[in-house]
Amino acid sequence: MxxxxxxxxxxxxxxxxxxxxxxxxxxxxxxxxxxxxxxxxxxxxxxxxxxxxxxxxxxxxxxxxxxxxxxxxxxxxxxxxxxxxxxxxxxETKAKEADLSIDFCGIPCENPFFLSSSVVASNYEMCANALRAGWGGIVFKTIGFLQPKEVSPRFDATKKEGTPFVGFRNLEQIAEHALEENLFYLKKLKEDFPTKIIVASIMGQTDEEWTELAKRVTDTGVDMIECNFSCPHMSAHGLGADVGQTPELVKHYTELTKKGTHLPVLAKMTPNIGHMEIPAIAAMEGGADGIAAINTIKSISGLELGKMAPPPHIDGKSAVSGYSGKAVKPIALRFIHDIAKHERLKGVPISGMGGIETWYDAAEFIALGCENIQITTAVMQYGYRIIDDLISGLKNYMAENGYKNLKEFAGSALSNLVNADKLDRDTVVYPVIDKEKCIGCGRCYISCADAGHQAIRYNEETKKTQVLAKDCVGCHLCLLVCPCTAISTGKRVRKPAHMTV
Incomplete structure (x- = not known):
């Protein structure tokens, strides 16, 4: 370059x-x-x-x-x-476009981008505005017979080096409106936007409530049901993540939901568990048609030492609650991979979420097997308008890379993820420093000297750096810390004798 x-x-x-x-x-x-x-x-x-x-x-x-x-x-x-x-x-080149329409769980969608069940999809006006803006569908904020009381304030953000919104913590519970009001919103949304996909998210407290909620939302004309087995901070016992960590309950409540509907059912998984594929399998055994993952991660985003409480603090107190945003994307991608590659879950439709802000983020989830994308935190930051760049960016990327539609693209990266013992350990790739791009800041030298293998020499007079091949192990920490992209990867070669001992 x-x-x-x-x-x-x-x-x-x-x-x-x-x-x-x-x-x-x-x-x-x-x-x-x-x-x-x-x-x-x-x-x-x-x-x-x-x-x-x-x-x-x-x-x-x-x-x-x-x-x-x-x-x-x-x-x-x-x-x-x-x-x-x-x-x-x-x-300035002519943008290319691919087809973003897809059948998800048998339901035709104009594009894969949905609002996820949260504050960004909690009443008629909000959802209608999003659908008019171009979103393919919405997952309405979880409804139940419970009408919770919310705390104030209930949000906090994690910051780093001038970036104001790396991660996001919330104490939101399920929909604060009465059940009948929420059912009215769902019915009106489907009537007014018949070509869009309306998904009802439900959460019951008893066996009877799961089935009854499924019946009630089915009667509104929605297209799909999502079972919230994963909210990390409900104040009432037996709700959300308490269910998602117990495969037997996941299966049981999925069966009860299916009993009350003929619609496709998604089971929304909690990441507060070691192996998400276990409750995912239980959900499919209970009759689920697909999996949604991930919900927010139980967290404490930090402490405000002056008050000795984690923000947001409510009259000096706080509680463990859900964490989302860009910071959780690596964790979400790991769980999506685990589900998509499991023998008993191959081919199961996956709705992916967790840290998606741009079309590129979405493409990563799709490449790991998702056919549907849900977004909340990015909308809370930037608004529904991000749909324009989500759609145009993904269309252009797919067309330029030969993918005609989402079905072709979905899962295309899975074969390149293998067990760690299958990785090539007999070769090395040395970093290459571009002398023209290098500005002599020495960031690569500091990181290699203090946290690597002391394999970079820094000339105090010329302010230039040099890789010492005899000491370099090809870890590429230097490439990651370089602020001006002056370091690139070289050619893969056989490891020298001293590295194979």
Missing amino acids: PVNQLYADIFLTQESARCLLCHAPACTSACSEKLDPAGFIRAVRFENKQNSYRHIKTSACESCDAPCEKACIHYDFSIRIREMAQLARTR
Whole structure:
């Protein structure tokens, strides 16, 4: 990659991260060409650079006096939109598209993107707005006969090095509206959006409640039922994760749900367990048509030492509760893999969730076997509008890589995941430092010296680094910490004799 292209990628990424992602963006309102600079920045932010140019005309931006930048309300200094547009010019190619429609559990879906059962899908107006925006369906916030009382405040976020929202903790319970009101919302949503997929999430406290809830939501005309076996912090006994950790209960309540409906049933799994495939198998034995995973992870996101309580604290107290957001994606992907590769679960439809923000995140879940995607935390941060880049980014990626539809793409990465004892341990890949890109910061040297194999030499005079092949084991920690992508992977070779002893 030429140095100027390296600069372009870093600049575009960093500048888009500064954007406030305003509700009514002043930059777009100020554009004399009636373009959408806010949409352009948002597409870059959400890993959709290939399609970002469709919101602007770089030729017009180059000759413009940038009223968009003058109107920008950023509290620091204006987003450098014109320079971003100029750097994006090299990406102006015609976007390609693949078919995102799919039959999930026998139900035709226009695209795989659903709101997951949560606060983002908790009344008619919210769900209707999302469906109008382009979401393929919604999983309505879990309903039951219980009408819980909520605490205030009930959210907290984990931050790191200027990133304000790495992970998210919540103390939300199931739907706070009365059962009859929720049933009305479900019925009206299906009536008003007949081509969209409406999923009712249910949670009972007794055998009778599971069957009765299944009957009641079926009567509203919804397309599918999701059994919430996994909420990590319900205040009432015997609910949520208490069920999901007990395969016998998962099977039993799935059977009771199927008894009350003819609709497809998803069993939503808890990650607060060592082997998710065990309750997943129990759910399928109970008659489930598919698996949804993962729900939030039991957590304490931190302590506010001044109050000696973890936020959010309620009158000085708090409780263990669910953790979500980008930070949980690696855990979610692991569980999706475990389910998809298990002999007794192969071919079972999977609805995946857990840390999905961009089309790229979604593609990772699909490549591991998911045919449906559910999202909450990213919507809480950025709103329903993220659906635009989810759809266009995924369509373009699939088309460029020869996938005509989601069925072809789903599960395509599974064969490349093997047991650790099957990995090649007789070869090594050495890192390669690009002297032109290297800025001499020494980050690779520090990490290798203090946490690696002391295999990088740093020249104090020239500020340049060098890999010492005789000491390097090819761990690639240096590549991960390099802030300017100056380190890449070399060619795989046989390990030298001193490494095979």
